[in-house]
Amino acid sequence: MLRSSVSQLEAYANCPYKFFLRYGIKLKETIAFEIDSRDTGNVFHEVIDLFSKKLKEDGRNWRDFTDEYARDTVDGLLEKVTNIYGACVFQDSARNRLNIYRLKKALITSVLSIRYQIQKGAFEPQAFEVPFRRDINLDSETGKKRVLRLRGKIDRVDLAKKDGKVFVRIVDYKSSSKKLNPPDLYDGSQLQLPMYMDQEVKRLGEKGVSSGPASMLYYHVEDPLIALPYESSEKDIENERRKQNKMHGYTVGEDLIVSLNDKSLEEGNSSSDVINVTYKTDGGFNAHSEVLPQDDFNTLMKYSEYIAKKQADEILGGNIEARPAEKGSCEYCSYRVSCGFDNRIPGYEKSKKENVNKIQMAPLMREKMDKPSDNS
Numbered sequence: 181m182l183r184s185s186v187s188q189l190e191a192y193a194n195c196p197y198k199f200f201l202r203y204g205i206k207l208k209e210t211i212a213f214e215i216d217s218r219d220t221g222n223v224f225h226e227v228i229d230l231f232s233k234k235l236k237e238d239g240r241n242w243r244d245f246t247d248e249y250a251r252d253t254v255d256g257l258l259e260k261v262t263n264i265y266g267a268c269v270f271q272d273s274a275r276n277r278l279n280i281y282r283l284k285k286a287l288i289t290s291v292l293s294i295r296y297q298i299q300k301g302a303f304e305p306q307a308f309e310v311p312f313r314r315d316i317n318l319d320s321e322t323g324k325k326r327v328l329r330l331r332g333k334i335d336r337v338d339l340a341k342k343d344g345k346v347f348v349r350i351v352d353y354k355s356s357s358k359k360l361n362p363p364d365l366y367d368g369s370q371l372q373l374p375m376y377m378d379q380e381v382k383r384l385g386e387k388g389v390s391s392g393p394a395s396m397l398y399y400h401v402e403d404p405l406i407a408l409p410y411e412s413s414e415k416d417i418e419n420e421r422r423k424q425n426k427m428h429g430y431t432v433g434e435d436l437i438v439s440l441n442d443k444s445l446e447e448g449n450s451s452s453d454v455i456n457v458t459y460k461t462d463g464g465f466n467a468h469s470e471v472l473p474q475d476d477f478n479t480l481m482k483y484s485e486y487i488a489k490k491q492a493d494e495i496l497g498g499n500i501e502a503r504p505a506e507k508g509s510c511e512y513c514s515y516r517v518s519c520g521f522d523n524r525i526p527g528y529e530k531s532k533k534e535n536v537n538k539i540q541m542a543p544l545m546r547e548k549m550d551k552p553s554d555n556s
């Protein structure tokens with residue numbers, strides 16, 4: 181059995197050798213006594229989860245709380261979480277104190293943005309930090325019994341009911357700006373959102389609920405810097421902040437589903453500040469809209485299992501090749517010293533991403549899945 185998580189498989193796609201060092205032989209990085217993005221990410225997730233629980237305790241929901249409530253509650257919860265985590269680390273240096281101040285601002289902006297995004301649509305958050313559990317049989321054809329056991333957490337699952345059907349929206353919080361990218365979805369370095377969506381739709385189906393996917397989105401946790409002319413009004417600033425805080429990913433490109441995310445679209449607005457969707461004057465979506473046909477959306481969900489199996493096969497086959505993704509993998513890699521990767525040495529090569537676009541992506545995935553023996 182291979183025990184892993186979806187994010188570890190994504191790491192494998194980015195460099196098998198790094199995956200081996202980090203998750204195979206568990207080579208530890210030197211831990212500095214300071215806060216890094218993983219710490220702030222953990223604190224962010226914890227505070228958002230507790231905020232949601234507090235709303236429930238106080239008889240409120242994500243549509244119904246004031247700005248003042250948000251500020252006071254985030255303040256109290258942040259203190260509680262950092263105390264559990266080890267307050268001394270967070271207060272140890274001016275740099276760490278600045279990090280925690282920034283995190284507080286990002287948290288307050290985020291709960292207010294989430295409230296706005298929920299108020300604008302028909303989705304209700306159902307759960308935060310939802311356990312993800314999936315066992316995938318790697319040998320359905322050969323009769324052997326190798327299993328890929330994936331465990332993880334889904335940051336947020338939202339549901340909306342319409343015409344007797346339940347629609348699913350998955351939201352993942354990221355500390356940096358992120359979009360779904362066709363080459364990354366194709367090579368398996370973006371697996372989380374389609375795999376989580378697949379699980380949630382299947383889970384509802386198993387309970388006898390008629391359900392379907394709606395949106396899989398990233399929310400960038402930040403208090404964005406707003407650059408506007410000096411004379412701009414508070415309203416201009418707020419509108420700009422909402423634009424910058426909109427969620428990115430893919431939504432099923434059907435009017436009904438798009439407007440579940442943002443009701444103002446069915447009321448005549450041509451552009452959304454919740455998801456990245458804009459209508460043209462002829463009623464179609466413009467080229468920058470992050471929408472996919474229903475069939476392509478389903479393909480992405482199905483392909484996530486296909487590519488996870490392929491990666492698991494390679495890992496169990498002992499692949500520990502130093503094969504970093506083209507951009508960025510080595511620059512910030514903590515294992516550079518142990519690895520010795522050098523592009524100029526024959527035999528060391530960066531992996532080349534297939535240059536697929538949004539239209540080519542799903543047909544290519546279907547083609548690949550139809551030929552499971554083709555591992556190219």
Ligand code: SF4
Nearest residue numbers: 195198510513519521
């Ligand atoms: S330095 Fe590059 S090749 Fe080496 S382990 Fe890190 S990502 Fe992989």
